Amino acid sequence: MKKRILTMLLASVLSASLLAGCGGFKESAANTEKGTEETSESTQADAGEKHLNMAYHSEIKNLDPAASSWETKRIGVGENLFRINDDLQLEPWLADSYEQVDDLTWKITLKDGIKFSNGKELTGEAAKACLDRTCEKNQRAVTMLNIASIEAEGQTLTITTNDVNAALLNNLADLVGTILDVDTLEGENAIPVGTGPFVIASMEEGKMELVANKDYWDGVPKLDSVTIKYILDGNAQAMALDNGEIDLAFQLPTENIIQFMDSDKITVTSNTGSRSQILYFDYTNEFLADHSVREAISSAIDREAFANVINKGNSEAATAIFPVSFSYGKVPGVSYDVEHAKKLLADAGYKDNDGDGVLDKNGKALSFNLYTYGEHGTLLATFAEAIQASLKEIGIAINIETNDYDAHTNILKAGGFDLALNSYIMAPVADPQYFCDIMLRTGADYNYGKYSDEKVDELIAQLDKEFDAVKREELAKEIQAVEVEDCGFFTLGHLKYQIAANNKVSGYSTQATEAYILTKDTDIAAE
Amino acid sequence: MDRKKKLRIRLAWYLLLTAGLLIIMLFGEQLSPHDPYENNLLKIDQPPGAEYWFGTDQLGRCLFSRILTGARSSLSATFAVVLVTAVLGTAAGVIAGYYGGPVDRLIQKLLLIIQSFPGQVMAIAVAGVLGAGVKNAAIALVSIGWIPYARMSRSMVLKIKESNYIKAARLCGCNSGYIILRHVIPNIGSVLFVTAMLALPGTMMEISSLSFLGLSAKLPTPEWGYMMNEGRKVLMTAPWQTLIPGGAILISVIILNRLGDSVQEYLEYRTGSI
Numbered sequence: 001m002k003k004r005i006l007t008m009l010l011a012s013v014l015s016a017s018l019l020a021g022c023g024g025f026k027e028s029a030a031n032t033e034k035g036t037e038e039t040s041e042s043t044q045a046d047a048g049e050k051h052l053n054m055a056y057h058s059e060i061k062n063l064d065p066a067a068s069s070w071e072t073k074r075i076g077v078g079e080n081l082f083r084i085n086d087d088l089q090l091e092p093w094l095a096d097s098y099e100q101v102d103d104l105t106w107k108i109t110l111k112d113g114i115k116f117s118n119g120k121e122l123t124g125e126a127a128k129a130c131l132d133r134t135c136e137k138n139q140r141a142v143t144m145l146n147i148a149s150i151e152a153e154g155q156t157l158t159i160t161t162n163d164v165n166a167a168l169l170n171n172l173a174d175l176v177g178t179i180l181d182v183d184t185l186e187g188e189n190a191i192p193v194g195t196g197p198f199v200i201a202s203m204e205e206g207k208m209e210l211v212a213n214k215d216y217w218d219g220v221p222k223l224d225s226v227t228i229k230y231i232l233d234g235n236a237q238a239m240a241l242d243n244g245e246i247d248l249a250f251q252l253p254t255e256n257i258i259q260f261m262d263s264d265k266i267t268v269t270s271n272t273g274s275r276s277q278i279l280y281f282d283y284t285n286e287f288l289a290d291h292s293v294r295e296a297i298s299s300a301i302d303r304e305a306f307a308n309v310i311n312k313g314n315s316e317a318a319t320a321i322f323p324v325s326f327s328y329g330k331v332p333g334v335s336y337d338v339e340h341a342k343k344l345l346a347d348a349g350y351k352d353n354d355g356d357g358v359l360d361k362n363g364k365a366l367s368f369n370l371y372t373y374g375e376h377g378t379l380l381a382t383f384a385e386a387i388q389a390s391l392k393e394i395g396i397a398i399n400i401e402t403n404d405y406d407a408h409t410n411i412l413k414a415g416g417f418d419l420a421l422n423s424y425i426m427a428p429v430a431d432p433q434y435f436c437d438i439m440l441r442t443g444a445d446y447n448y449g450k451y452s453d454e455k456v457d458e459l460i461a462q463l464d465k466e467f468d469a470v471k472r473e474e475l476a477k478e479i480q481a482v483e484v485e486d487c488g489f490f491t492l493g494h495l496k497y498q499i500a501a502n503n504k505v506s507g508y509s510t511q512a513t514e515a516y517i518l519t520k521d522t523d524i525a526a527e
Numbered sequence: 528m529d530r531k532k533k534l535r536i537r538l539a540w541y542l543l544l545t546a547g548l549l550i551i552m553l554f555g556e557q558l559s560p561h562d563p564y565e566n567n568l569l570k571i572d573q574p575p576g577a578e579y580w581f582g583t584d585q586l587g588r589c590l591f592s593r594i595l596t597g598a599r600s601s602l603s604a605t606f607a608v609v610l611v612t613a614v615l616g617t618a619a620g621v622i623a624g625y626y627g628g629p630v631d632r633l634i635q636k637l638l639l640i641i642q643s644f645p646g647q648v649m650a651i652a653v654a655g656v657l658g659a660g661v662k663n664a665a666i667a668l669v670s671i672g673w674i675p676y677a678r679m680s681r682s683m684v685l686k687i688k689e690s691n692y693i694k695a696a697r698l699c700g701c702n703s704g705y706i707i708l709r710h711v712i713p714n715i716g717s718v719l720f721v722t723a724m725l726a727l728p729g730t731m732m733e734i735s736s737l738s739f740l741g742l743s744a745k746l747p748t749p750e751w752g753y754m755m756n757e758g759r760k761v762l763m764t765a766p767w768q769t770l771i772p773g774g775a776i777l778i779s780v781i782i783l784n785r786l787g788d789s790v791q792e793y794l795e796y797r798t799g800s801i
Contacts, residue, residue, distance in 0.1 A: 235760075235762055238763065253760060255760055255761045255763065255764055256763070258764060259763050305568045309568045309569075309571060310568065310571065310586065374741075382586070382760075384746075385586060385746055385747055386566060388746065388747055389565070389586065389747065390566075392564070399745075400746045401659075402659075402741065
C-alpha cells in the first residue's frame with residue numbers, strides 16, 4: 001500500500017512538473033536567485049567598478065572570423081578597417097583614409113598608434129596577415145572581398161581585387177574583415193586579441209568575462225568589466241533580465257519583447273532590421289521547377305498576417321527581397337490572392353483526382369518537405385506551421401522537418417529538400433550587393449535551391465562594378481523585379497531588431513545590421 | 528464481503544473513467560467543435576471563453592478541439608506501447624525461462640546490455656535516430672520497456688517449471704508449446720497483467736516527454752506533449768496554452784494510475800480469498 005501511495009505521489013509530482021514546464025520554471029527561478037546573490041557579492045567585492053551583465057542567446061565557442069564568427073565585433077573586442085555608422089553610412093574605423101587607385105586597386109592607410117590589447121602594434125603587415133588568413137579559410141570572405149592580393153607597407157595596405165568590386169569597402173566592414181592578432185587565433189582554446197575597447201579575460205563553460213582595454217586608442221571605455229552569460233532559452237533570458245541578473249539582452253523572442261514593452265525598468269529599443277524569413281524553392285524538384293507552382297505558393301501566403309498577427313507586429317511584411325523600409329526595398333511583389341493561386345494550379349493541370357484534398361498530376365501528389373530549424377525565437381517553426389496551413393488551402397501538402405541549424409544546413413547543401421525556411425541578415429554591411437552575391441547569383445554559396453536567371457546574373461555583375469550609389473539602388477531594384485517575376489525565392493518578412501536593457505544601461509549600439517552591441521560608450525549607472 | 532464490494536465499486540468507477548478516455552481517444556476528432564487544424568489568424572491567443580472553451584493557440588486553432596484530437600496519438604500510443612512491451616517481454620522471458628541453456632543465456636545477455644543504458648536517455652537516442660513520429664517514439668519505448676516483463680516472467684517460469692503439474696503434463700506427452708500456452712502463461716498472467724496496468728501512467732508520461740522534446744509528434748497532428756512545448760514560448764502571456772495540455776496529461780495519468788491500483792488490489796484480494 002505504501003508503495004502504491006509513493007507511485008501515485010511520484011506520478012503526480014512528475015506530471016505536475018511536466019505541467020507548464022513548471023519544473024524548469026522553478027529551477028531557473030532558483031538559479032537566478034543564486035545568480036543575483038553571486039552578482040551582488042561580486043559587485044560588493046569590486047566596489048565602485050562598473051560592471052555589465054549581458055545575455056547571449058547561444059554558447060560562444062569560436063571567435064575566429066575565418067569561421068564566420070560575428071561575436072568579437074558585437075562584444076567590442078575586434079574592429080574592422082571600416083564600419084557602418086548609425087545612419088547606415090560607411091566610415092573609416094581602423095583606417096584613417098582610403099583612395100581608389102583604379103577599378104581594381106584600393107589604397108587604405110591605417111591610423112597611427114593603434115595597438116592590439118596585448119601591446120602589439122597594428123601595422124599594415126598585421127592587418128594583411130589577418131585578412132589573408134580569413135580569405136584563405138573562409139568562402140564567405142572570398143565571395144565578398146574577392147581579393148587577388150594585398151601589399152603592406154608601413155601603415156598602408158594596397159588591396160587588388162580579381163574583378164571590379166564596388167562594395168569592397170562596405171564588405172571590409174563585414175565580420176570577415178575583422179582585424180585580430182593572427183597569432184592569437186590558432187589553437188584549440190585560442191582567445192583572440194583585438195584592438196577594441198574590451199579584452200577577453202576568460203572563456204568558461206556558460207560565460208565569458210571581459211575587461212576594459214585601458215589603452216584603447218579611441219578613449220577610455222566607460223565600463224570596467226562585462227560578463228556575458230549564455231542563456232539559450234528566451235523565457236529564461238527574459239526572467240534573468242526582469243530580476244536583474246542580466247542588464248542587457250538582444251534578439252529576444254517576440255513574446256518576451258511584448259512582456260517588456262510597458263515595463264518601467266526595462267527599455268526596449270526597436271529598429272527595422274534586415275533579418276529575413278526566406279523560403280527556398282528547390283529547382284531540382286519537378287513540381288517546384290514549374291513557375292505556376294512557385295507563384296501559387298507565393299500567392300497563398302499572407303505576409304501581412306504573418307508579420308502583424310502571428311508575429312504580433314514584431315516584423316515587417318516583405319514585398320520582394322529587401323526590407324520595405326530600405327530605399328531599394330519597395331519593389332512590388334506577388335500579392336496575396338488565394339483564388340489566383342488555386343486558378344494557377346488548376347490551369348497548370350493539377351487536380352485532386354483521388355479526393356484526398358491534395359492536388360496531383362501524372363499520379364504524383366503535390367506534396368513537399370519543408371525544412372527549417374528551431375532558432376531565432378523559434379519564429380521559423382511557428383511560421384512553418386502557418387505555411388503548412390496556408391498551402392493546405394490550395395491543395396498542397398507540406399511535411400515539416402525541423403532540425404538544428406548545422407543539420408539543416410547540411411540537408412540544404414545536399415540538395416533535394418523541396419522547400420526550406422531560413423533566416424538571414426540581408427544587409428549586414430548596409431549594401432545590397434552582399435545578398436545578391438551570396439544568394440541570388442547562379443551557383444552562389446547560399447543559393448541552395450539552384451535558382452538561376454541570366455538576367456539576374458547580368459544585373460548582379462553590373463552591380464558589382466557600379467560605384468554610383470543611386471545607380472546601385474536602381475540595379476538592386478531591377479534585380480528584385482526580375483526575381484519576383486521568376487518567383488525564385490519568397491521573402492516572408494523582416495524581423496525587427498530589438499535590444500531590451502535595464503534603464504541603467506546606456507550607450508549600446510542598436511544598429512539593425514546586428515554587427516555591434518558593446519562600444520566604448522556603453523555605460524551602466526550606479527544603483 | 529464488504530471490502531470486496533468496495534474494491535469492486537472502485538474498480539468499476541475507474542474502469543468507467545478509463546472508458547471515457549477511450550471514447551475521447553476513438554472519437555475525439557468527431558466530437559471536436561472546431562477543425563483542430565484550421566488556422567484563424569483573427570483569433571490567435573484567445574483566452575478560454577464561451578466560443579473557444581480552452582482558448583486558442585498561436586495560430587488561432589481551437590485548443591479544445593486539439594486536446595480532443597490529440598488524445599488519439601497520446602493515448603493510443605500509450606496503450607499500444609504497453610501491449611506490445613508486455614507481449615514481447617513475456618514471450619522473451621517465458622522462452623528464456625522454459626528452455627534455459629544457450630537461449631536463456633543469450634536473452635539474459637541482451638537484457639543486461641539494454642539495462643545498462645539509462646532508460647529515458649536510451650529512448651531519446653532511439654527516437655532521435657529514427658526521426659520524429661509517434662510510431663518511432665513507440666518503437667523507442669518498446670525497445671527498453673520489455674525488460675521488466677522479461678525478467679519477471681523468466682523468474683516465475685523458472686519456479687513453476689519444476690512444479691508437479693508441469694511434470695505431469697510433460698509425462699502425458701504434451702508438447703512444450705501446449706504446456707506454455709495452457710499451463711505456464713495462465714499461471715503468470717495475472718501478475719503480468721497487473722504490471723502492465725501499473726505501467727500505463729509511466730508510459731504515458733514517457734510518450735509525453737518524448738513528444739515535448741519534439742520526437743514524437745508529426746506536425747500538424749496535435750499531441751499533448753508537443754502542444755505544451757509549443758505553448759512554452761508564450762508561457763508568460765498565454766499560460767493556458769501550456770496548462771491545458773499539461774492538465775490533460777495529468778488527469779489521464781491519474782486515471783490510469785488509479786485504474787492500475789484498483790485492478791491490483793482487486794486481484795490481490797480475490798486471489799487471497801480463494
